[in-house]
Structure formats: C-alpha cells, structure tokens
Amino acid sequence: MSEVSFEPVRIGIVSISDRASTGVYEDKGLPALKDWLGGALLNPITFVPRLIPDEQAGISATLVELVDTEGCDLVLTTGGTGPAPRDVTPEATLAVADRVMPGFGEQMRQISLHFVPTAILSRQVAVIRGRSLIINLPGQPKAIAETLAGHEKASGIFAAVPYCIDLIGGPYLETRDEVCKAFRPKSAQRPAAA
Secondary structure (H helix, E strand, C coil): CCCCCCCCEEEEEEEECHHHHCCCCCCCHHHHHHHHHHHHECCCEEEEEEEECCCHHHHHHHHHHHHHHCCCCEEEEECCCCCCCCCCHHHHHHCCCCEECHHHHHHHHHHHHCCCHHHHHCCCCEEEECCEEEEEECCCHHHHHHHHHEECCEECHHHHHHHHHHHCCCCCCCECCCCCCCCCCHHHCCCCCC
16 A cells, blocks of 8 residues: 655745734734645645735735745735735736636635625735646635635635646645635545555
8 A cells, every 4th residue: 555645835925014023912813824835735735825915016026026036836924915005916016927817816705705805905816827826815814714714605615726726737735625625626636645
C-alpha cells in the first residue's frame, strides 16, 4: 500500500491594517487565515505572512514580492476593501493583475449578504498574476471563514480555488471535505490514493 503524498503549497497571507501594523491593536486576520487554511487543506503548507499598512504602493509591492519572489501559489489578503478613503486593497490588487477573476468578489458579496446588509459596500476582487491566484477577503475573522467555507444557502469561494490553481499551473490542492469540499470536473480529478 502506497503512502498518500500531497503536493506542498506556498500561501501568502496579508493582513492590511494601519492600526494593527503599528501595534495599536492585535492583528486577528493572519491567525484566522492560518487556522482556516490549516484545517481545510491536506497539503503541507508554507505560509508567507505579511502585516502591512493601508498604503496602495506598499500593498502592490507586497503582492508582487509574494508572487514573483516568494513563489506563492495562492495569496489571500484581509482588510482594506470597504469604501473608506484608506481602503485601497482592491486598487492595489488590480494594479498587479494579469487577469481579473470577477466571480470571486461577486460570490463573497452574495455570501456576506446573508449575514449583513452592508456586504454591498465590500469591493473585494480576485486576480491572476503569473501562475498565482490573489484574492481579497473581508477583514473580520468570522467573515473570512464564512466567505471561504460558505453556508447552507451559498457555496464558499474556496471550493473553486483548487481547480483554479490547477488551471493556472499550480499544485494539486486537496481539501478536507468536512471543512470545504473542492469542486473539480471529473476529467480534472486525480484518482484517490490507495
């Protein structure tokens, strides 16, 4: 019987907050992302964390570094996606994009609308840069988990992430079905390990 082997994945996680980055309060975004991803994925994960202020040029530079230098297959950001003047994460993300993936933002807003009417104020985007997927998530840990996992009335966005990463040439991500079942067409599924 062969031992199950999962491909390693590098995931950039970026918490974007003026106050947390200067120590005014404790960042909760990075721990929330690590906990959720660690529970959802079977693959060995190398996290590349960053805690940065709401500065558009700095956000863009961080995303470029995580993809182009650090070789992250997936980059998840949290924070800075509302309508306030310093909420510039979407602009910074779009500035480094090769292609835009609008379905992710649309679905995150649909999920969040089941919980709060202010979800329509969210401006999250997702893009592809090279062979990496970058997704802007909400700022609150509860909202991060809700949008990634979904709920009984709406599919979470993470169900589509593994297949998207397949299509752009990244590692084959495998999920724990009880947390988030990845969806792939039958033709893209690998046989289960013996």
